[in-house]
Amino acid sequence: xxxQAYIYAPRYMEIGGGSVSGTAAICRRxxxxxxxxxxxxxxxxxxxxDRLTVxxxxxxxxxxxxxxxxxxxxxxxxxxxxxxxIEGNFDCLIAFGGGSPMDxxxxxxxxxxxxxxxxxxxxxxxxxxxxxxATAVPLIAVPTTAGTGSEVTRFTVVTDTVNNEKMxxxxxxxxPVAAIVDFELTMTVPPRVTADTGLxxxxxxxxxxxxxxxxxxSDLFARSGLSLIGHHLRRAYAEPGDRLAREAMMLGATHxxxxxxxxxxxxxxxxxxxxxxxxxxxxxxxxxxxxxxVTEYSLPSALDKYAExxxxxxxxxxxxxxxxxxxxxxxxxxxxxRELSVPSPRNYGISPTEWQRLLPLMxxxxxxSSSPYNNPRIPARGDIVALYQASYx
Numbered sequence: 001x002x003x004q005a006y007i008y009a010p011r012y013m014e015i016g017g018g019s020v021s022g023t024a025a026i027c028r029r030x031x032x033x034x035x036x037x038x039x040x041x042x043x044x045x046x047x048x049x050d051r052l053t054v055x056x057x058x059x060x061x062x063x064x065x066x067x068x069x070x071x072x073x074x075x076x077x078x079x080x081x082x083x084x085x086i087e088g089n090f091d092c093l094i095a096f097g098g099g100s101p102m103d104x105x106x107x108x109x110x111x112x113x114x115x116x117x118x119x120x121x122x123x124x125x126x127x128x129x130x131x132x133x134a135t136a137v138p139l140i141a142v143p144t145t146a147g148t149g150s151e152v153t154r155f156t157v158v159t160d161t162v163n164n165e166k167m168x169x170x171x172x173x174x175x176p177v178a179a180i181v182d183f184e185l186t187m188t189v190p191p192r193v194t195a196d197t198g199l200x201x202x203x204x205x206x207x208x209x210x211x212x213x214x215x216x217x218s219d220l221f222a223r224s225g226l227s228l229i230g231h232h233l234r235r236a237y238a239e240p241g242d243r244l245a246r247e248a249m250m251l252g253a254t255h256x257x258x259x260x261x262x263x264x265x266x267x268x269x270x271x272x273x274x275x276x277x278x279x280x281x282x283x284x285x286x287x288x289x290x291x292x293x294v295t296e297y298s299l300p301s302a303l304d305k306y307a308e309x310x311x312x313x314x315x316x317x318x319x320x321x322x323x324x325x326x327x328x329x330x331x332x333x334x335x336x337x338r339e340l341s342v343p344s345p346r347n348y349g350i351s352p353t354e355w356q357r358l359l360p361l362m363x364x365x366x367x368x369s370s371s372p373y374n375n376p377r378i379p380a381r382g383d384i385v386a387l388y389q390a391s392y393x
Contacts (some may be wrong), residue, residue, distance in 0.1 A: 002089075003215045003217070004215065005215045005216075005217040005218065005262055006120070006262070007029060007217055007262055008153075008172070008175055008261045008262070009152055009175075009258060010043060010141070010152060010177055010178050010179045011177050011178060012026055012029070012178035013152070013178070013179045013180075013181065014026070014178075014179075014180050014181070015181040015182075015185075015251070015254070016181075016182065017182060017183055017184045017243075017247070018182060018184060019180050019182040020051050020052055020055070020142055020180055020182040020184075020185060020299070021051075021055050022180065023052055023055055023056065023094065023140065023142065023180060024055045024056050024058070024061055024371075025059075026140060026178050026180070027059075027061055027092065028059070028142070030036045030092065030138050030140075030177065030178070030212075032091045032092035032137070032138060033061060033062065033091065034061075034062055034063070034088075034089070034090050034091050034092065035056075035061065035063045035090060035091070035092035035093065035094045035140070036063070036064050036065075036066055036084065036085055036090040036092070036093055036094070036103055037049070037063055037064070037065045037066065037086060037093075037094045037096055038067075038069065038081065038093060038094065038095050038096065038101050038102075038105035038108065039066075039067050039069065039095075039096045039097045039101050039122040040064050040067060040069045040070075040097050040098075040101055041067050041068075041069075041126065041252035043048070043067070043097050043101070043144065044065060044067045045056035048144065048185065048188070049065070049096060049123045050137055051182075051184075051185060052094070052096055053141060055237060058088055060174040063094070064084075064088060064392075066081050066084050068081065069081075069100050069101045069104045069353040070163050071099065071100050071280075071282065072100065072159050072166070072276055072277070072283070073100050073103045073104040073107060073156075073157070073158050073159065073282065074158065074159045074161050075122065075123050075124065075158055075159065075160055075161055076161055077104060077164075077276035078104060078107040078108055078111055078123050078158055079111065079122075079123070081104060081105075081108040082107075082108045082109075082111040082112040082115065082188075082320045083165060085108055085109070085112045085136060085137070085318045086112050086136070089377070090137060091137055091138075092137050092138050092139075092140065093105045093108065093109055093138070093139045093140070094139075094141075094142060094239045095139065095140070095141045095142065095145075095176070095260065096142045096144065096359070097142075097144050097145075098143065098144060098145040098147065098148065098193075098197065098270050099145070099147060099148035099150050099197075099200075099283060102141050102143065102148065102150040102151065102156075102176075103148075103150060103156040103157055103158065104158075105139060105141075106139065106150070106156035106169075106173070106174045106176075106239060107123055107156050107158045107174075109135045109136050109137060109139055109173060110126055110132045110134070110135065110156075110169065110171075110173045111122065111123050111173065111238035112136035112137075113134040113135050113136040113173065113322065114126070114134070116136075123127070123158055123161050123167070123169070124163075124167055125168045126171070127156070127160075127167035127168060127169055127240045128167075128168050128169065128170055128258070128370055130171075131170060131171040131172075132170065132171035132172075132173040132174060132370055133171045133172040134173055135172075135173045138177040138178070139176045139177055139178075140176060140177065140178045140179075140254060141176035141180070142178065142179075142180045142182070142185070143176070143179075143181065143185070143250075143254075144185040144186060144189070144198040144255075145186060145189055145193060145194075145253075146183070146186050146189075146194075146197055146198060146201060146236070146246070146249035146252070146285055147196070147197025147198060147200045147201050147253055148197065148201070148204075148254040148257065148283070149186065149199060149201060149204055149253050149254055149255075149256050149257015149258070149260065149261075150257065151176055151179035151180075151181060151254065151257065152175075152176070152179055152254055152258050152261060153174070153175070153254075153255040153257045153258075153260065153261040154170055154171060154172060154174045154175040154261050155168060155169065155170050155174055155261070155264075156169045156174045157169070157273065157283070157330045159276075159277055161227045164277055164278060165212075165274075165277055165365055166273035166274065166276055166277040168273070168369050168370075168371070170264075171301075175261075179254075181250055181251070181254050182250075183243075183246045183249070183250035183251070184246075184286065185246040186246050186249070186250055187240070187241065187243070187246055188227070188240075190240075191237050191238075191240065192247075192341075194233075194236050194237050194240065194341065195233075195237050195284075195288075195341065196282050196283075196284030196285045196288065196342075197253070197284050197341075198229060198233040198236065198237070198249055198253075198284070199233070199284050199285075199287060199288040199291070199336070199337075199342070200284035200287050200288075201225065201229055201249070201252060201253035201256045201257075201281060202226070202229045202230065202233065202241075202256070202291075202313075203269065203288075203291055203373060204225065204253075204257060204259065204265060204270050205221075205224075205225030205226045205252070205256035205259055205260075206222075206226065206262040206268075206291075206295075206309055207260060207265040207266045207267075207268055207269065207338040207374070207375075208221070208222040208225075208256065208259035208260040208262070208264075208265070209222035209223070209226065209259070209263075209305060209308075209309050210266070210294070210298065210302045210305045210306060210309065210375075210376050210377075211260075211263040211264065211265070211266055211374045211375075212266075212373070212374050212375070212376065213262075213263045213264060213316050213374055214263040214305075214391070215262070215263065217262055218259045218260075218262035218263035219259075219278075219334075220259075220291075221255040221256070221258040221259035222255075222256065222259035222260075222263070223312055224241070224252065224255040225252045225253070225255040225256030225259055226254065226256075226309055226312045226313045227246075227252075227313065227314070228248045228249065228251055228252030229249060229252040229256065229313070230312065230313025230314045230315065231248070231254070231313070231314050232244075232245040232248040232252070233249065233336075234336070234339060234340070236248075236249045237339075237340055255321070263289040263374070264371065264374055265371055265374065266371055266372065266374040266375035266376075267290075267294050267297075267298065267371065267374075267377075267379060267384075268290050268291055268294045268295075268374035269369075269371050270367070270369045270371035270372045270375075271286065271290045271294065271362070271366045271384060271388065272286035272287040272289070272290050273286075273365070273366070273369060274358075274361070274362035274365045275289065275290070275345070275362070276359055276364055277365075278344070279348070279350050279363075281345075281348060284340060285343075285348075288301070288337055288342040289337075289342065289343075289344065289345060289348075289383070289391055290387070290391055291333050291337075292330055292333040292334045292337065293390045293391045294375075294387060295329065295330055295333060296330045296376060297377060297379075297383070297387055298376045298377045299326050299330070299353065300377065301375075301376035301377035302376035303323065303326050304322050305376070306325075306329055307320070307321075307322035307323075307326040307329070308325075309329060310325045310326060310328050310329035310332070311325055313329075313332075315328055315329055315332040316329065316332075323383050326389065329386060343390050344391065344392060344393035345391060346392050346393030347393060350392075352392070354391055355388075359385050359388050359389065360385065361378050362384075362388060363384040363385045363388065364381070364382050366384050367381060367384065372384070
């Protein structure tokens with residue numbers, strides 16, 4: 001294992017129940033006075049956002065709210081948000097919500113900075129393999145789901161509505177300056193969202209752990225994520241009010257996010273993104289759809305790491321040999337999908353004709369993301385097509 005690593009993390013992190021009340025203090029430390037809050041319509045109408053704004057109001061911080069985000073951030077929404085950021089003369093962004101508001105805010109920040117040099121530039125100009133390192137303003141991330149870990153990663157995903165492609169964008173510009181990780185914001189998250197975001201976080205931890213780019217530093221955070229999520233996801237799903245489970249899930253998601261920011265994600269994510277783009281399946285659910293079949297396919301190339309992951313997550317017993325422990329991992333991932341009511345693509349309602357028609361394009365888009373080359377077993381195009389076929393139902 002190569003133990004040389006680049007470690008990316010926010011400058012400030014405040015973790016713990018009630019920590020959202022410290023947002024105004026972080027604004028003062030950053031020297032910003034006019035933030036634009038990026039959230040979604042539900043957060044605004046449910047008044048959960050009051051947990052954030054009451055502290056800003058008390059501190060006399062003037063803010064505005066951009067709540068036009070959509071579940072899978074699109075280039076059109078990002079362009080609209082960047083225009084608001086530029087024209088409003090804001091000096092800070094606060095992303096409040098799940099992965100979509102955070103990804104939207106990151107992309108808005110990248111695009112607003114680029115517009116200073118080229119007002120006509122499109123966000124697709126920054127998709128991998130390019131790096132996006134210039135920002136317009138500091139970004140503070142406040143997650144309200146235990147899933148994406150976007151509050152600590154240097155990645156954002158935006159859908160290109162012209163090409164119907166989920167674009168992975170990476171760089172220092174996508175890394176928040178500050179993260180506020182308050183598990184109390186997740187206490188009212190419904191079971192479906194708990195399942196999908198929790199499985200997304202588990203995939204982050206697992207893929208970082210088995211990645212060809214894994215090292216001792218990513219493994220440290222991946223092990224924590226695997227353990228916390230593996231032992232608490234079903235509890236958080238079945239008992240939404242369990243504070244211990246919610247806190248463990250939130251911390252696990254953050255640690256998994258740090259892990260995959262060091263050792264980037266692999267084949268599961270690569271294959272999940274096209275499913276989300278073409279069939280509008282949530283990111284976490286599309287990851288879960290692909291997780292068992294991709295894991296089984298990848299076992300031979302990293303049997304020891306998959307076996308260790310299975311033990312850490314509490315799926316395999318410590319005395320099991322690697323072959324048995326890794327097979328137990330696949331079986332438990334299949335069982336977890338059943339228990340958390342994750343549908344197959346067929347049961348989700350995707351027609352077999354449309355699925356088959358799009359398989360070649362989805363395979364090409366998965367390969368183009370570069371994520372498959374982090375996988376323990378690097379697939380050929382035909383392998384990806386076969387895995388899509390196997391996952392259908």
